Amino acid sequence: MPAERAALSARQQDIVRAARDLLTSEGVEALTLGRVAQALGIKPPSLYKHFGGKRELEAVLIAEGLEAHAEALRGARSLTEIAAAYRRFALANPQLYRLMTERPLPRDLLPPGLEERAAAPVIHAAGGDPDLARATWAFAHGMVQLELADRFPPGADLDAAWDTAITAFEARVRA
Amino acid sequence: MPAERAALSARQQDIVRAARDLLTSEGVEALTLGRVAQALGIKPPSLYKHFGGKRELEAVLIAEGLEAHAEALRGARSLTEIAAAYRRFALANPQLYRLMTERPLPRDLLPPGLEERAAAPVIHAAGGDPDLARATWAFAHGMVQLELADRFPPGADLDAAWDTAITAFEARVRA
DNA sequence: GTCTATATTGTGATAGAC
DNA sequence: GTCTATCACAATATAGAC
Numbered sequence: 509m510p511a512e513r514a515a516l517s518a519r520q521q522d523i524v525r526a527a528r529d530l531l532t533s534e535g536v537e538a539l540t541l542g543r544v545a546q547a548l549g550i551k552p553p554s555l556y557k558h559f560g561g562k563r564e565l566e567a568v569l570i571a572e573g574l575e576a577h578a579e580a581l582r583g584a585r586s587l588t589e590i591a592a593a594y595r596r597f598a599l600a601n602p603q604l605y606r607l608m609t610e611r612p613l614p615r616d617l618l619p620p621g622l623e624e625r626a627a628a629p630v631i632h633a634a635g636g637d638p639d640l641a642r643a644t645w646a647f648a649h650g651m652v653q654l655e656l657a658d659r660f661p662p663g664a665d666l667d668a669a670w671d672t673a674i675t676a677f678e679a680r681v682r683a
Numbered sequence: 684m685p686a687e688r689a690a691l692s693a694r695q696q697d698i699v700r701a702a703r704d705l706l707t708s709e710g711v712e713a714l715t716l717g718r719v720a721q722a723l724g725i726k727p728p729s730l731y732k733h734f735g736g737k738r739e740l741e742a743v744l745i746a747e748g749l750e751a752h753a754e755a756l757r758g759a760r761s762l763t764e765i766a767a768a769y770r771r772f773a774l775a776n777p778q779l780y781r782l783m784t785e786r787p788l789p790r791d792l793l794p795p796g797l798e799e800r801a802a803a804p805v806i807h808a809a810g811g812d813p814d815l816a817r818a819t820w821a822f823a824h825g826m827v828q829l830e831l832a833d834r835f836p837p838g839a840d841l842d843a844a845w846d847t848a849i850t851a852f853e854a855r856v857r858a
Numbered sequence: 859g860t861c862t863a864t865a866t867t868g869t870g871a872t873a874g875a876c
Numbered sequence: 877g878t879c880t881a882t883c884a885c886a887a888t889a890t891a892g893a894c
Contacts, residue, residue: 519859540887553889554860562888610785612833642839643822643848650825651818658787664817673818676851694877715869728871729878737870 516568520558522548524568531569535603536610539566566607567617573601573608574618574626581629587644587681590633591674598652605652635681647673691743695733697723699743703779706744710778711785714741741782742792748776748783749793749801756804762819762856765808766849773827780827810856822848 516524526547531539541562545552559565580597584590598605613623627645634641651670654660691699701722706714716737720727734740755772759765773780788798802820809816826845829835 541889542887550859551861552887553862553891556889557859609828609832609834637847639840639843639847642835642841642844643826643851646825646829646844647818647822647848648825649829650821650823653784653828654821654824657784659784660817665814666817668814669817669821672812672814672855673822673848673852676818676855677848679854680847680851716871717869725877726879727869728873728880731871732877 517558523555523558523565524572527565528569528572531603531607532601536606539607541565563614564617567614569604570608570614571618571622573604574622576601576604577608578622578626578629581626584629584633587633587677588674590630590644591648591670594648595652595670598656602656606656609649609653633681634677637681640677640680644674644677647677692733698730698733698740699747702740703744703747706778706782707776711781714782716740738789739792742789744779745783745789746793746797748779749797751776751779752783753797753801753804756801759804759808762808762815762852763849765805765819766823766845769823770827770845773831777831781831784824784828808856809852812856815852815855819849819852822852 523544527539527544530543530547534543541552541555544565545555555565577597581590581593584593615623627641630645631638631641634644651666651673655666660666698719702714702719705718705722709718716727716730719740720730730740752772756765756768759768790798802816805820806813806816809819826841826848830841835841
């Protein structure tokens, strides 16, 4: 059961799949209409018969990503579990994560409520405290970003950094 | 006393100033050699007499930014003060912050030791605990990124989120 | 659903004259 | 130090034929 307001046609699904594969294997920079068309063996203008433009195509991938991210966090009962799942998702889908976070969300093209649904597991694990939830989110996002951008020194013990913060946050949940 | 290995010529300084102004006023996307040249009233190829290419010019701005960021954090004695200074710097220089963080650092073009110098105040305020320092850094970076990217809901109390995390981290410093 | 042709705009970079 | 000329791409998008 897809989350999109209108189901995608078979051809649209082909295009989304090609775009997703391209994003995964070659990164955000490689996600161009030219490359997507090439992967499908067609010319770029043909894509406009199926999507309004690049933004619409990207929005489908972003929506998929938010959905998958929410799903990955759904079972988590504690901030520790949230953190582990958050990190696991981002490192397993680094390019998708970048697409989802590095630019303003195309909110006008996303299914209503999706953004909130993706945030819900974090709020729940934070015991309903929105400030603690936002702090946890920001920390996890910052860690993942810095790790993906290779900003930590070579020997850095990232597990320990995650532990340190999440332990500190968990203490706040119980408080 | 500039931090660059070789001092910049007067003309190079003109170019850097034009690039900095452009970055500040129009954003990372507007920072192109064409725009920089235009601002100086010259043609893009002329810039190559003064810099090896775009990467070199950007590296000067990034080095300046790291220097300024380090300076902004230098006086901070606690994680609370670090957090406040970090946020203040990023929100006062959002485009420079983006340039400094959104892409891999041009480490080969930065003065040696600069990256470490920029990180030192955080480590110091974390009582020398590198894990806590990295956690604090990641949190601050995540908060700033999410705030600059307009990812928080309209009513979100960001001061409270900062407070929540830093209070939790401060408790770890004393522990 | 796909094509060709085209518009428009951009982007970094080099060679060589002045 | 600046210029013209040029390269070599690349990007999104539209019009209209097939």
